[in-house]
Amino acid sequence: MKVFGRTAVSEFLGDMVVYRNLVPCDPRLPPLAAMRAEVSLPEGVIPRKSEPAYGRVIAHLLREARALDHPSAEIERLIYVGDTQLNDGTAFANVCQAGRFRGLAFIGADRPDPPKTTIVEKGDGRLYVANRWSAVSQFDSLLGAQGFPVDERTAIIIDLDKTAIGARGRNDHVIDRARVAAVRQTVEKLLGSDFDAVRFQAAYDELNQPEFHAFTADNQDYLAYICLILGSGLYDLDPVVDDVRGGRLSSFQQFLGEVDERAGELGDGLRPIHDQIVGLVRQGDPTPFKAFRYNEYTATVERMGQLDDDAPLEDLLEGEIVITQEVREVALKWRERGALLFGLSDKPDEASVPSDALAARGFRAIHQAETHAVGG
Ligand SMILES: [Mg+2]
Incomplete structure (x- = not known):
């Protein structure tokens, strides 16, 4: 593994990102409130990633997003890159079904056992479950042979948490640590001198x-x-x-x-x-x-890009939330071939996008925050 300099997830996704409230960061796309009728979603409901309605919302957003830059290209295929077989696998199958897309998914992690990729049929699609993030480049090289071209008619969904940043099995503990630190800070501030850390x-x-x-x-x-x-x-x-x-x-x-x-x-x-x-x-x-x-x-962004560029690899993986270089590389390649790239995050918007006051001080949304890219 190596360090590949500083970048942000927006380098490959732009603002084509939705956090948990399903309000796209790109203002040209409709917020959830404006598409409820089209996706048969009752007032007040925000579907979670594993629910069928989530698939309908995302399939709709993919078509709207494609229409912005390629109005004549109809999306036919979906590639999904994530880190959890159950949650991402279900979201993937639901988006495929809602959009009537042919689909392939890559579910990655770094694990200590020997390299292995398992194929799991899921709904109408297929998951490649790998125990190395680096296997995503082999996944890419298989696509052509499977009659699965990556072009303007292909949409790519990239999960953010523990996939594009804080890769599972490699760097995900830093994301968890930021969350626990935030719980602790919040409780400590509210309790004042009554707070007992132990x-x-x-x-x-x-x-x-x-x-x-x-x-x-x-x-x-x-x-x-x-x-x-x-x-x-x-x-x-x-x-x-x-x-x-x-x-x-x-x-x-x-x-x-x-x-x-x-x-x-x-x-x-x-x-x-x-x-x-x-x-x-x-x-x-x-x-x-x-x-x-x-x-x-704040606990999350203060763990992004805060270390020096010459910090050792181990220190970056231990102390910083870094971008997964293998995912970045394949995403840039797919975008080059004309595919639509779209990012999903399960993190609440309050934990992902700065308040107006922080934005005025230069704070950026998680997908726009600069940090180091690390990978093989
Ligand atoms: Mg994830």
Whole structure:
């Protein structure tokens, strides 16, 4: 592996990117609100990556995006590059089905075992699941032989998190570390002198485990809120763990309701944030802890491009969120051949795009933030 200088994901994707709210960063494309009727999506619903409606939205956006630069080219084929077989594989199959595209997907990771690529049939498409990111160039060289040309009638979807940046198995822990740092900063700021770093870390590590996903809905906003309430001393970790294991506490909503009944005990420092979260959860907002997500944005961008250009490779992979050179290279090649490139991210918009105040100070969206490209 080598360092390939500084760049940004926008080098190959431009602003053809959507974050979790499905509002394209390129203002020429319609926001979700403007296409609900066309994709049969009820008011107020933002589909998640694994839902069929997500596939309809993305297929629609791909056609709209293609019409901007090649109005005569109809998209017929889809290539999807991601890092998780289940989530990305399902999104891929749904986009193929919604758009009636022929599809091939590359699911990458770096793993310690000997190089291997497994083929998995998924819906009408096919996944190439590889344990080396470098295998994406072999995937590319197979396309021609499979009657799968990459041209103006081909759309390329590139997953952002742990694919285009923070490659899974290579650099993804830096993305996770930024998120945990943001939870910690948020809780610490709200608790002030009551904050106990050791107790916080113990609570976060315990409740972040799969065993508690049913309780936390595997939702980092919920988890951050629970850690905040535990840190306040209103509840202790052990009884909460026992209640979840014993089935007495089965959902985050139940926990939130119980805290709400004792909200008077929270004190002036935590009451406003508690009330805000209760309100947003009732409205169905899946990312109700806004302060945490704003901190996640800064914790993420401050880990992009912050190291010197002559920093050793190991330091970059350990401390910086870097661009996956293999993905960048193949993306640039495909764009050269005329394909439409489009980026997807599951990260909430608040954690991905700067506030107006930060934008005025020069902060950029995650896909526009410069960092080093690293790969083989
Ligand atoms: Mg991903």
